[in-house]
Amino acid sequence: MSTELKKGVRLQGPVTALAAAGVANAAAIFQQSNFANQIGTKTFRIKRIKGLNAALANTLLHIGTGVGGAFVDSIPPLQTINGLNFDFVEDDLPEVEWSADMTAYPVAATLTVQVEVEEVS
């Protein structure tokens, strides 16, 4: 268990089916809070990602920011195994802080994912 200097609020993203493969189809799996009326700037860190590989093949899941050609990996791709659930938790994931929507794409579709994040403000 690590010491966290920036405590946050644990939230979950929606269950998202990444049904189209490839970087051009990167889609949001958690959206940053950026309402004009909010007080302060909010960022978030990934704490867990749970999912199901229904791609009929082992495949990589890329997680980062940006969509289409603007996608950039924020953490190394995660290997997922054909037909199985995957579950990467806090200790498996680097302490990367997002300041934009979190997007993802699978190399082969479909992966269904849900993230837990800690929102910091």
Place this chain on the structure above:
Amino acid sequence: MELYPCKSGLGGMEPVALVNHNVCIQYTTAKLYRKVTFFEPIPPFQFLDIGAIAAQTVSARTRGANLDLYDAEFAQWRWYPLDNLQIRLFLPATNGKATMRNLQVTLDTLIVTRDPDLHMTEFFMWEDKSPWFEAINFMDYAVTQCRLVAMGYRYVTEKLPEATVKGIESGSVACVYLSASGHAGGVE
């Protein structure tokens, strides 16, 4: 035992006055000089659910009527939200609490880690002049509820005789001053 508003102490919450203590409750421009005749703790309870709020939306200003008291009573409340929203408090409805020149400060769920005793959330309330709350759903996701929890003390009071009030105003009689409303600021 030193008693004063917003006391942090070492854990928990203390009453601001005991039986037979004098208080002056300031509600907008009125000063109400009272003597405490009874008080009791009110354990944490959910006093308001503003309800569902769409993504990136500010809720309607909603009155916390479950905090209302009987006549001649005042309360000392500390509070926090259960849901991931930023909440503004108004007391009365048009008078924002924690307001500065450029900003009215909001409260969110992080208050329970940054100020575990919630002493920075403390406010006072006279009779049924309960506060109003406005919730900012800053997320890109809708919420289905906006629940607020409060705890504190309820005090029953009686009016102080004029001679005692004069003594308080001259500084010869002890009294705790409590603000039961916001302050618009800008006073020279």
